[in-house]
Amino acid sequence: MSPEAKPKVVAMIVGSAIIMQQIDSTVITTALPQMAISLHADPVRLSLAITAYLLSLAIFVPVSGWAADRFGGRVVFRTAIALFTVGSILCGLSGNVVELTAARVLQGFGGAMMVPVGRLVLFRSLEKTALIATMAYLQVPAQLGPVLGPPIGGFITTYFSWRWIFLVNVPLGILGIVLVTLFFDNPKEDTDRPLDWIGFVLTGAAAFCFMYGIEAIGRSGHGGLEEAISLLVIGFALGALSFWHLRRAEHPLLDISVFRIPTFQAAIYGGSLFRAGAGTLVFLLPLLLQVVFGLSAFASGSITFATAAGSLSMKITARPIIRRFGFRNVILFNGLISAVTIAMCAFFNAGMPDYLIFALLLIVGFFLSLQYTATQAMTYADVEQPRMSTATSIASMTQQLSRGFGISVVAVLLHLSLTWRGAATLGTFDFKVAFAGAVLFALSSLFYGWTLHPDAAAEVSGHRPKSATA
Numbered sequence: 001m002s003p004e005a006k007p008k009v010v011a012m013i014v015g016s017a018i019i020m021q022q023i024d025s026t027v028i029t030t031a032l033p034q035m036a037i038s039l040h041a042d043p044v045r046l047s048l049a050i051t052a053y054l055l056s057l058a059i060f061v062p063v064s065g066w067a068a069d070r071f072g073g074r075v076v077f078r079t080a081i082a083l084f085t086v087g088s089i090l091c092g093l094s095g096n097v098v099e100l101t102a103a104r105v106l107q108g109f110g111g112a113m114m115v116p117v118g119r120l121v122l123f124r125s126l127e128k129t130a131l132i133a134t135m136a137y138l139q140v141p142a143q144l145g146p147v148l149g150p151p152i153g154g155f156i157t158t159y160f161s162w163r164w165i166f167l168v169n170v171p172l173g174i175l176g177i178v179l180v181t182l183f184f185d186n187p188k189e190d191t192d193r194p195l196d197w198i199g200f201v202l203t204g205a206a207a208f209c210f211m212y213g214i215e216a217i218g219r220s221g222h223g224g225l226e227e228a229i230s231l232l233v234i235g236f237a238l239g240a241l242s243f244w245h246l247r248r249a250e251h252p253l254l255d256i257s258v259f260r261i262p263t264f265q266a267a268i269y270g271g272s273l274f275r276a277g278a279g280t281l282v283f284l285l286p287l288l289l290q291v292v293f294g295l296s297a298f299a300s301g302s303i304t305f306a307t308a309a310g311s312l313s314m315k316i317t318a319r320p321i322i323r324r325f326g327f328r329n330v331i332l333f334n335g336l337i338s339a340v341t342i343a344m345c346a347f348f349n350a351g352m353p354d355y356l357i358f359a360l361l362l363i364v365g366f367f368l369s370l371q372y373t374a375t376q377a378m379t380y381a382d383v384e385q386p387r388m389s390t391a392t393s394i395a396s397m398t399q400q401l402s403r404g405f406g407i408s409v410v411a412v413l414l415h416l417s418l419t420w421r422g423a424a425t426l427g428t429f430d431f432k433v434a435f436a437g438a439v440l441f442a443l444s445s446l447f448y449g450w451t452l453h454p455d456a457a458a459e460v461s462g463h464r465p466k467s468a469t470a
Helices: 006-026 029-039 048-071 073-092 097-124 128-159 169-183 197-218 225-248 256-260 262-278 281-292 297-345 354-381 385-421 428-444 446-450
Strands: none
Touching (some): 006 073, 006 128, 029 097, 048 385, 073 097, 097 128, 097 385, 128 297, 197 385, 225 256, 262 297, 262 354, 262 428, 262 446, 281 297, 281 354, 281 428, 297 446, 354 385, 385 428
16 A cells, blocks of 8 residues: 555544444433333433443543553554444443443443544654645544434434444444554554553543533533532542642653643644534534424434535535635634534524525534634644654543533523523523523634634645745
């Protein structure tokens, strides 16, 4: 295989792993009622299986970079796929809630290693100039996963059995292991850096409290608010202690000096705020279409698929757009346009034709995906290879936390609006309030774009301001 073609193949393999992990984190939601009947359990108690997977992801993502540096990207990525596949088999064979929860933890452990390590191997094999095109390849599966998960779960549960939701991962996992063995290199650090156990415990515990606290916010309407606040306070305290330790450790689990890179800092902070707002669409749109407009789950999924379809057209246009205007201008102006498109969703109503909503969501998907691609490409643009493992770990952590936080906040806004109106069911006004919260998140991210230098990450974008050209 030619040197030019190999990174594209690696990108497609990593993209397939991303979509498998993304689908698996959402596919279970529509199957919970049938799973509860089969396992003789309360559906509310069974939701622990969802939470366990997300918590396992949050805890083990920080250690993924160290593992890749120590044992090599190919070894860790292949092992992660194997663990994910074994966890899928055990989920499909589970006979009770305890077994299912334990299997989901194993799945989460594999998923935590799979995505960031796959990205790390890919970025280490790329020239900086190919970063934007590669991020466009990776962005499509990242958007497809959350959209495809619920309808796939509903289809399999309705016409087959909920156990096949997990067992279909087995042939995919085996194929992934074979492809990784054939096409992945095994880059690793020359020195054997010891594992920072204190850093691992502190960052893992902080991430656990954040994720569980965020999940508890979503249950705040059922008495979970005090628990959520307590967990978030503990998470902040542990996060501060972890930050203090990482700054002073001889061999820190995460090299936080990477935040001194202006482009990385802006991409992480600004990107997290934008993702907190834009990531709520996968939660709000199906709820609006099904609960308020009365559409079926299949019809709703067919319409919301437009956001993922819109991102496909972005794949071929992202690179020339960013080259023409530069990272700063794209993040600023496209971020503003994206916020407007999110606000546009608040004005959907039951009288609008389905094809019109679909067409508008195509536009939404394009601009959101362009923003994601620009932000993520800039994340790694100025990061040197020795700190790339830390960068991928931090980026994966913040993506998980910001998306969950945004969904939890708009869920609370829906509940507060419903309570304020004194209504029994959700209405279009409640969703206007929730979409307003999502728009505020997206708009707040523009501050970090404003702080960027006009020629930020020019090596990657290929953009040269007019003054520099003159």
